[in-house]
Amino acid sequence: MTGQVLRRFILMGPPGSGKGTQGAILSEKLGINTYSAGELLREATKSGSKEGEKIKKIIDRGDMVPPKMIVNRIVEKIQEPENLKGYILDGFPRTLDQAKRFDKILNKRYFKKNNLGVQAVLLLQVPDDYVIERIIGRSQCATCGALYHEKFRPPKVFGICDACGGKEFTRRADDTYAVVQARLRNYRLVTAPIIPYYEEKGLIVCVDGTGPIDVVSEKIRKIVGY
Template identity: 35%
Template sequence: MRLVLLGPPGSGKGTQATRLKEDLGIAHISTGDLLRAEVAAGTELGKQAKAVMDAGNLVSDEILLGMLEARLGQPDVAKGFILDGYPRNVAQANALDGLLAKISQPLDAVVQLDVATELLVERIAGRAAEQGRADDNPESVRQRLQVYNEQTAPVVDFYAGRGTLARVDGVGELDEVEGRITAALPKH
């Protein structure tokens, strides 16, 4: 199973990806984790990414795609993978399609977790209070949601147009949401 999980910040992508990883026996790939690991390992891509981040800039799609290609070549990905929060824009979605075609590993499904904006703000505010994260204040959350709506929401349309998108209600108990995701996946 090769799966992309999409959804706004606070929709539960990371939580559900962790649960699905265990249930499906496939790798969970987060580009944020990939970046941190490459930088920590001091790889060539990690050095390039660190220089960009140290300058206060966003890591380029090219660097991210290189890291993703390296990760997809690792043995634990042979049975499949869950991409958590990537692609973040249509250019990345096109690049991902090209990479997956190159390695003959097309996506099986793309799942969009739908959660109302006000609930997202509440969830992230709760997480901020629990973890003491000052960057998760309501104003910054609304800004992140606006960026998501401008840049990432078009990715939903991109995959809907290809017939690979399933929209899932991301509200409810963890088991309920996971059940909805699993039910939306193609059967193999």
């Protein structure tokens, strides 16, 4: 890396690795947008386009949206004028098939000529135990929505919200050990095979995702070069 600031990249990592948080920080610092496939699909279903209608039907049926449709949404997005200065893809591609399809398009002359290709894949690495601890301890104030974690961010006084004094806390129903285990297993099975693929292309940059948010974002800042 020759002093150039990276502006087009993929954020990868298991659930609970802090991708969303770090993506938001990067978006703000670099003035570029972060996109996730799920969010783009939801947006398409509301657009009123023919393709959007098709996607809506598939989602309503509870079926998987075909990879080609997902990749097309992303490709469309990165060509929009406001995204020509850069983009962050959060959790896309999710499968090796998506990654290969995406690459095939990025390798076309138009995309090469306009420098739209991915410059780096930032891989946030966190051990499973860490993810489980991070997710399972989460809670939220039922009154004001303030976020807490029993170990990493407890209220100053046990059982009382710092922000509003509320005494009731809720947890997300899917923040359980079994659900987190299943998501981790799915990540290893479906998403992790992308890593060697991008490694071969020299795009993978590993980041230790453990530790406080600002420590991790500082590591990322150095890699991205802003």
